[in-house]
Amino acid sequence: MAERLQVDYLLTCAADESAEDKARGIALEQTVELPAACVPAPLGDRVVGRVERLSALPEQRYEATISFDADLVGSELTQLLNTLFGNISLQDGIRLTDIRWPAGLLDALGGPGHGMAGIREATGVPAGEALLCTALKPVGLGPAALAERAHRFALGGMDLIKDDHGIADQPSAPFRERLAACQEAVARANAETGGNSLYLPNVTAPWPALEARLAAARDAGCRGVLISPWITGLDAMRWARDRFGLVLMAHPALTGSYFRPEHGLSPDLLLGDLFRIAGADASIYPNSGGRFGFSLATCEAINHRLRYPLGTLRPAAPTPGGGVDAARAADWITRYGTDTILLIGGSLYAQGDLTRATASLREAIGRG
Amino acid sequence: MAERLQVDYLLTCAADESAEDKARGIALEQTVELPAACVPAPLGDRVVGRVERLSALPEQRYEATISFDADLVGSELTQLLNTLFGNISLQDGIRLTDIRWPAGLLDALGGPGHGMAGIREATGVPAGEALLCTALKPVGLGPAALAERAHRFALGGMDLIKDDHGIADQPSAPFRERLAACQEAVARANAETGGNSLYLPNVTAPWPALEARLAAARDAGCRGVLISPWITGLDAMRWARDRFGLVLMAHPALTGSYFRPEHGLSPDLLLGDLFRIAGADASIYPNSGGRFGFSLATCEAINHRLRYPLGTLRPAAPTPGGGVDAARAADWITRYGTDTILLIGGSLYAQGDLTRATASLREAIGRG
Numbered sequence: 001m002a003e004r005l006q007v008d009y010l011l012t013c014a015a016d017e018s019a020e021d022k023a024r025g026i027a028l029e030q031t032v033e034l035p036a037a038c039v040p041a042p043l044g045d046r047v048v049g050r051v052e053r054l055s056a057l058p059e060q061r062y063e064a065t066i067s068f069d070a071d072l073v074g075s076e077l078t079q080l081l082n083t084l085f086g087n088i089s090l091q092d093g094i095r096l097t098d099i100r101w102p103a104g105l106l107d108a109l110g111g112p113g114h115g116m117a118g119i120r121e122a123t124g125v126p127a128g129e130a131l132l133c134t135a136l137k138p139v140g141l142g143p144a145a146l147a148e149r150a151h152r153f154a155l156g157g158m159d160l161i162k163d164d165h166g167i168a169d170q171p172s173a174p175f176r177e178r179l180a181a182c183q184e185a186v187a188r189a190n191a192e193t194g195g196n197s198l199y200l201p202n203v204t205a206p207w208p209a210l211e212a213r214l215a216a217a218r219d220a221g222c223r224g225v226l227i228s229p230w231i232t233g234l235d236a237m238r239w240a241r242d243r244f245g246l247v248l249m250a251h252p253a254l255t256g257s258y259f260r261p262e263h264g265l266s267p268d269l270l271l272g273d274l275f276r277i278a279g280a281d282a283s284i285y286p287n288s289g290g291r292f293g294f295s296l297a298t299c300e301a302i303n304h305r306l307r308y309p310l311g312t313l314r315p316a317a318p319t320p321g322g323g324v325d326a327a328r329a330a331d332w333i334t335r336y337g338t339d340t341i342l343l344i345g346g347s348l349y350a351q352g353d354l355t356r357a358t359a360s361l362r363e364a365i366g367r368g
Numbered sequence: 369m370a371e372r373l374q375v376d377y378l379l380t381c382a383a384d385e386s387a388e389d390k391a392r393g394i395a396l397e398q399t400v401e402l403p404a405a406c407v408p409a410p411l412g413d414r415v416v417g418r419v420e421r422l423s424a425l426p427e428q429r430y431e432a433t434i435s436f437d438a439d440l441v442g443s444e445l446t447q448l449l450n451t452l453f454g455n456i457s458l459q460d461g462i463r464l465t466d467i468r469w470p471a472g473l474l475d476a477l478g479g480p481g482h483g484m485a486g487i488r489e490a491t492g493v494p495a496g497e498a499l500l501c502t503a504l505k506p507v508g509l510g511p512a513a514l515a516e517r518a519h520r521f522a523l524g525g526m527d528l529i530k531d532d533h534g535i536a537d538q539p540s541a542p543f544r545e546r547l548a549a550c551q552e553a554v555a556r557a558n559a560e561t562g563g564n565s566l567y568l569p570n571v572t573a574p575w576p577a578l579e580a581r582l583a584a585a586r587d588a589g590c591r592g593v594l595i596s597p598w599i600t601g602l603d604a605m606r607w608a609r610d611r612f613g614l615v616l617m618a619h620p621a622l623t624g625s626y627f628r629p630e631h632g633l634s635p636d637l638l639l640g641d642l643f644r645i646a647g648a649d650a651s652i653y654p655n656s657g658g659r660f661g662f663s664l665a666t667c668e669a670i671n672h673r674l675r676y677p678l679g680t681l682r683p684a685a686p687t688p689g690g691g692v693d694a695a696r697a698a699d700w701i702t703r704y705g706t707d708t709i710l711l712i713g714g715s716l717y718a719q720g721d722l723t724r725a726t727a728s729l730r731e732a733i734g735r736g
Contacts, residue, residue, distance in 0.1 A: 025659075029659070030534070031506070031507060031508075031534065032505060032506030032507060032508065032534075033503070033505055033506065033532055033534060033713070033714070034505055034506050034713075034714050034717060035714060035718070037718070038506075038714060038717045038718055039506055040506070040508075040509070043506060043508040043509070046508070047506065047507060047508030047540075071538055071539050071540065072507060072508070072534075072538060074536060074537060074538055074539075076536060076537065076573060076574045076577070077574055078536070078572050078573055078574055078596075078599050078600060079534075079536040079537075079572075081599050081621075081622060082533065082534060082536075082572070082596065082599055082621050082622070083534070085622060086533070086534070086596065086599070086621030086622050087533075087621060087624075087660075087690075088624075089621070089622050089623060089624030089625050090620065090623070090624030090627075090654050090660045090661075090690075091624065091659075091660060091661065092661060135401070137400060137401055137402055138399070138400030138401065138402050138406075138407055138408070138411060138415065139399060139400060139415060139440060140399075140400070140408075140411040140414070140415030140440070141408070141411070145408075164401055165450065165454070165455075166398070166399065166400075166401060166440075166447075166450060166451070166454070168442060168444060168446070168447040168450075169442060169444065169447075170439055170440060170442055171439050172415075172439065204446050204447075204450070205444060205446055206444045206445055206446055206603040206606065206607065207603060207604065207607040208607075209444070228446075228450065228454065231446050231449050231450055231454070231601065232446060232601045232603070233599065233600045233601025233603075233604055234599075235574040235575060235600070235601075236575065236601055238574065239574065239575040239576075252458065253449075253450050253454030253455060253457070254449060254450070254453060254454050254457050255457060255458070256455075256456075256457030256458030256459065257457050257625045257626045257628070257631065257632045257633075258625045259458075260625070260628070263625065264625045286458050291393075291397070291459075292458045292459060293458075293459065293460060322455075322458075345401070345402075346401070346402050346403060346406060349402060349406045350403070350405075350406055
C-alpha cells in the first residue's frame with residue numbers, strides 16, 4: 001500500500017474553539033467535505049484525512065499532523081494543491097508548516113529538470129563559486145534599449161540576465177522582437193568576451209501564448225526562461241519542464257498572501273518544496289533586508305528546502321532578490337553558501353555603467 | 369489614447385510609514401521595479417503607475433487610487449494579475465478594493481460565455497425562479513455509487529449536479545468512467561421525469577489532462593463543467609471558455625488567503641469581477657453562516673459584482689454554498705434574489721433520501 005502524505009499544520013484556535021474539532025474539521029474538509037456521520041462506513045477509515053498527532057503550544061496554538069490517502073492525492077499537482085490547502089484557505093488559523101513527501105509522489109512529479117548543477121553546466125560556473133543574475137528593466141523600453149542593457153551586463157560577466165517579470169508582450173517591446181534582440185546582444189557579448197552569459201526571457205502568458213513563447217525561446221537558442229508559476233498555475237511550470245526541457249527560473253509574484261504567521265503556507269514550503277517539486281531550477285524570493293519583509297530565518301529555510309535531499313529530486317538554486325545591495329553581495333554569499341544565485345537589479349542600475357558595475361560585483365564575490 | 373486602468377487600494381500604514389511613500393512605492397513596484405531616480409525620463413510620466421488620489425481614513429488607513437497605462441497591462445489575464453497584485457502580494461497593508469475597468473480591456477477579456485441567462489436556457493428554469501445545485505460526494509465512492517446519487521438528485525429535480533471539487537481522477541472513480549456513468553444516470557432520470565438536470569464534471573487538472581477532460585465532457589454531452597481557476601491558473605478558465613464553449617462553474621479553492629481585511633484582494637473583486645471577467649458563468653462562494661467566515665455584506669458584494677453592468681459582459685450567477693442549510697433556502701433566495709444558484713450538499717445528504725430531499729427543497733423555494 002502506498003505511503004500516506006503527512007502534513008503538519010499550525011492551528012491557532014479562537015477562545016471557544018476546540019483544537020480536536022479544528023483538526024478533525026480539516027481532515028473532513030480536505031477530503032469528503034461532509035460531516036463524519038454522512039460518510040459511508042467503508043470510506044471513513046481510508047479516505048477521510050487522519051489526525052495523527054495533536055500537541056499543544058502556548059497561546060491557544062497547536063501542532064497537528066494530518067495524513068492523507070495516497071490515492072486521494074494521486075500524482076497531479078492540481079489535486080495536490082487542493083488537498084493541501086484548497087478549501088481551508090477560506091478558513092482561519094490554519095498554517096501549513098511541513099510536508100513529508102511519499103517517494104512515489106516525488107518520483108511522479110519529478111522536480112527540477114536541471115537544478116543547480118544543470119545551471120552551473122549551462123553557465124560554466126564551477127562548483128564553489130556563486131552565480132549572479134540581473135533583470136532587464138524597466139518595462140516601457142524598446143527591444144533595442146533592453147538589448148543594449150543586456151549586452152552591457154553580459155560584457156561585465158553577468159551569468160543570468162532575465163526579463164523583469166512585469167515585461168510581458170507590451171507594444172513597447174513585443175515578446176518576439178525583444179527575444180531576438182536580447183538573445184543576439186548576449187550572444188554578441190559572449191563572442192567578444194569568451195563568456196557564457198544566458199538570457200532568460202519572461203514567458204509568463206495565457207494559453208496558448210505560453211507554449212508559443214517557450215517554443216520561440218527554445219528556437220532562439222535560449223537555455224532558460226523566467227516564469228511566474230502562481231500566475232500561470234503551478235502545473236504550467238511542470239508542463240513546461242516536460243515539454244521544453246529549458247532551465248526554469250520561478251518568480252514568486254502573487255504568492256505573498258499565503259505567508260501570514262497564523263494562516264496560509266510557510267514561504268519555505270511554497271517557494272521551496274512546492275516550486276522545486278513542480279520543476280523550478282531556480283526559485284526567486286525576496287531577500288531579507290530588501291523591499292519585502294522576509295526574515296533571515298525564512299530565507300534560510302527556503303534555501304534549505306531548495307537544497308535538502310528530497311527523494312531523487314535535483315537540488316534547486318536559491319535566488320534571493322528584491323532589493324539586494326551589490327555592496328553586500330559577498331556577505332550574502334558567505335551566509336547562504338556558493339550554491340546560490342544572487343539576483344541584483346536596482347543596485348547595479350543605480351551605478352550607471354552596467355558593465356563596470358557587474359565586473360565589480362564579480363570581483364566582490366571572488367570571481368574577478 | 370486608451371483609458372488607464374484605475375485601481376483603488378486600502379493602505380494600512382505602520383506608525384513610521386508615510387502613506388505618500390507607500391502609494392508611490394506601489395506605483396513603482398507594480399510597473400518599473402526601480403527607484404524613480406533610475407527610470408529613464410520619457411517613461412516616468414507614462415509607464416510608472418500614477419497616484420491619482422490619496423485620502424486619509426481613521427487609524428492610519430488611507431484610500432489610494434493608482435492608475436496604470438493600458439499598454440502596460442495589455443489584454444492578457446496573466447499580466448493583469450501581475451500588475452494588480454503580483455509583487456505587492458509580498459508586502460503588507462495593501463488591499464485592493466475596487467477596479468474601474470477600461471471598456472477595451474473588458475471587450476478583450478470577454479467575460480462569461482453563457483452567464484446567468486445561458487444557464488437558464490440550458491436548464492430550462494425561467495426567469496423569476498432560483499436555481500438549485502448540489503455536489504456529488506464523497507470522494508472515494510466508485511462511478512456507480514456516484515452515478516446512483518446523481519440519478520436520485522436528478523429524479524428530485526436538481527438543476528445542476530456537480531462533482532465535489534476534490535473528486536479529480538482518483539482510482540476509486542477515474543474521470544472518464546465517472547463522466548460516462550454520471551452523465552448516463554442524469555440523462556436517464558431526465559428521460560424518466562421529463563426534467564432537464566445537468567451534470568457538471570470537475571475538469572480541474574494538469575496540462576494536457578485539462579484539455580482532454582474538457583473534450584471528454586463536451587463529447588459526452590455535458591453542457592457545463594466545474595473548474596477551480598486559482599488552481600489551474602485563472603487564464604485556463606478563459607481559455608476553456610474560448611476553446612470549448614461549455615458552461616463554466618468556478619470554485620474558489622485556494623483563493624482564501626487573499627481575503628484579509630488589511631491585505632490582499634477583496635473577495636467581491638476576486639470571486640466577483642475577476643472570475644466573471646475570466647469567463648465564470650457561475651461563481652461559487654462560501655455563504656454567510658456556513659462552514660466559512662464570509663459576512664453577509666461580503667456575500668452581497670460578490671452578488672453585486674457578478675451581476676452589475678460591466679461593459680458588455682454577461683451577468684454571472686452567484687452560487688453561495690459551503691454549508692447552506694436546506695431549511696433556510698427560501699430565506700436566502702428572498703435575500704439574494706432569484707438570479708442565484710443555491711448550492712446545497714451536506715444538508716441534503718443528511719436527510720438520507722436524496723430524491724425526496726431535493727423535491728422538498730424545490731417546494732421550499734416555490735418550485736414545487
